Amino acid sequence: LGEMAGGVAHEINSPLAIISSLAQQMIETLNEKDAVPLNQLKKSLATIDRTVHRIAMIVKSLRSISRDGSRDPFVPTPVKAILDETFALCSERFRLSEIRLKKPTVPTDLRFSCRATEISQALLNLLNNSFDAVSETSDPWIEVTVEDKPNYIEIAVTDNGKGIPSDIQNKIFNPFFTTKEIGKGTGLGLGIVYRIMNNHRGKIELDLSSALTRFVLQFPKIP
Ligand SMILES: Nc1ncnc2c1ncn2[C@@H]1O[C@H](COP(=O)(O)OP(=O)(O)O)[C@@H](O)[C@H]1O
Ligand SMILES: [Mg+2]
Missing domain, CATH: 3.30.565.10 (Histidine kinase-like ATPase, C-terminal domain)
Structure with a gap:
């Protein structure tokens, strides 16, 4: 498991970076623009939502794969x-x-x-x-x-x-x-x-x- 933990950090860090950069972008947009482009914000939120689901899938896989399945x-x-x-x-x-x-x-x-x-x-x-x-x-x-x-x-x-x-x-x-x-x-x-x-x-x-x-x-x- 130790060998795997390091590898899995990458799996989670990449989608986290996506979420973080989209959130940053949204904050900047909201700060700068008078007329907020709703469509663009909706698109970003949808991507964040999808990316959160991806992380959930990774965590689910990790829990499953780090179990002892030999008596399943x-x-x-x-x-x-x-x-x-x-x-x-x-x-x-x-x-x-x-x-x-x-x-x-x-x-x-x-x-x-x-x-x-x-x-x-x-x-x-x-x-x-x-x-x-x-x-x-x-x-x-x-x-x-x-x-x-x-x-x-x-x-x-x-x-x-x-x-x-x-x-x-x-x-x-x-x-x-x-x-x-x-x-x-x-x-x-x-x-x-x-x-x-x-x-x-x-x-x-x-x-x-x-x-x-x-x-x-x-x-x-x-x-
Ligand atoms: N795809 C591969 N290509 C080259 N060598 C391999 C490959 N898979 C396994 N080996 C060889 O078999 C050895 C034993 O593999 P493994 O039992 O997984 O132990 P470990 O990966 O910890 O060395 C490896 O050290 C390597 O020499
Ligand atoms: Mg090996």
Whole structure:
């Protein structure tokens, strides 16, 4: 959670900055103009209102994702809801670092039975690893894709980062394995994803057929 807290500050600070600057503008307008442009003020208030809702969504995601979801019941959940909740906690940080986050379009009725909190945690771990991996890439991007296959739902995270050397590929899922400096990596991220995927009778794989780093999560569709 400590690792996440710093990241989430960005998610909340950016919309706060929007609200603050709109409020400033409105104060200036009201101070200067004899005839107050009502339409402009209404537009600004609508933006403030929308931005407040965005912060509320971020806080909701944060509360959900920082829980221990490991004893939650399995509930049919829209994939889109899980992704929205996850992206709410990292989009802004990626944008500020100029990392392009390519989000999938997911049909609203695509759902599967899961512990949504755990799936968001797993995805966020993968996205955070990709974030670290692209830190020295020029024109960095991270892509999330969703595929509805006959027997399972597949969610994949691909990045154009530095890649995973073949001699450590069989170690990355081990708890405490990290190549990051002390204080930056715990080595727990992929181990947690692995455990969560086991809980869901699914699997995680590093896609060795991909030239870029690509992690694939497969969730069985239980009839
Ligand atoms: N997308 C990625 N690109 C490059 N290396 C990665 C990626 N994801 C994971 N790794 C490697 O796997 C290691 C273990 O990841 P993880 O379990 O999340 O621990 P941590 O991120 O704390 O190091 C990382 O230290 C890194 O070497
Ligand atoms: Mg990690």
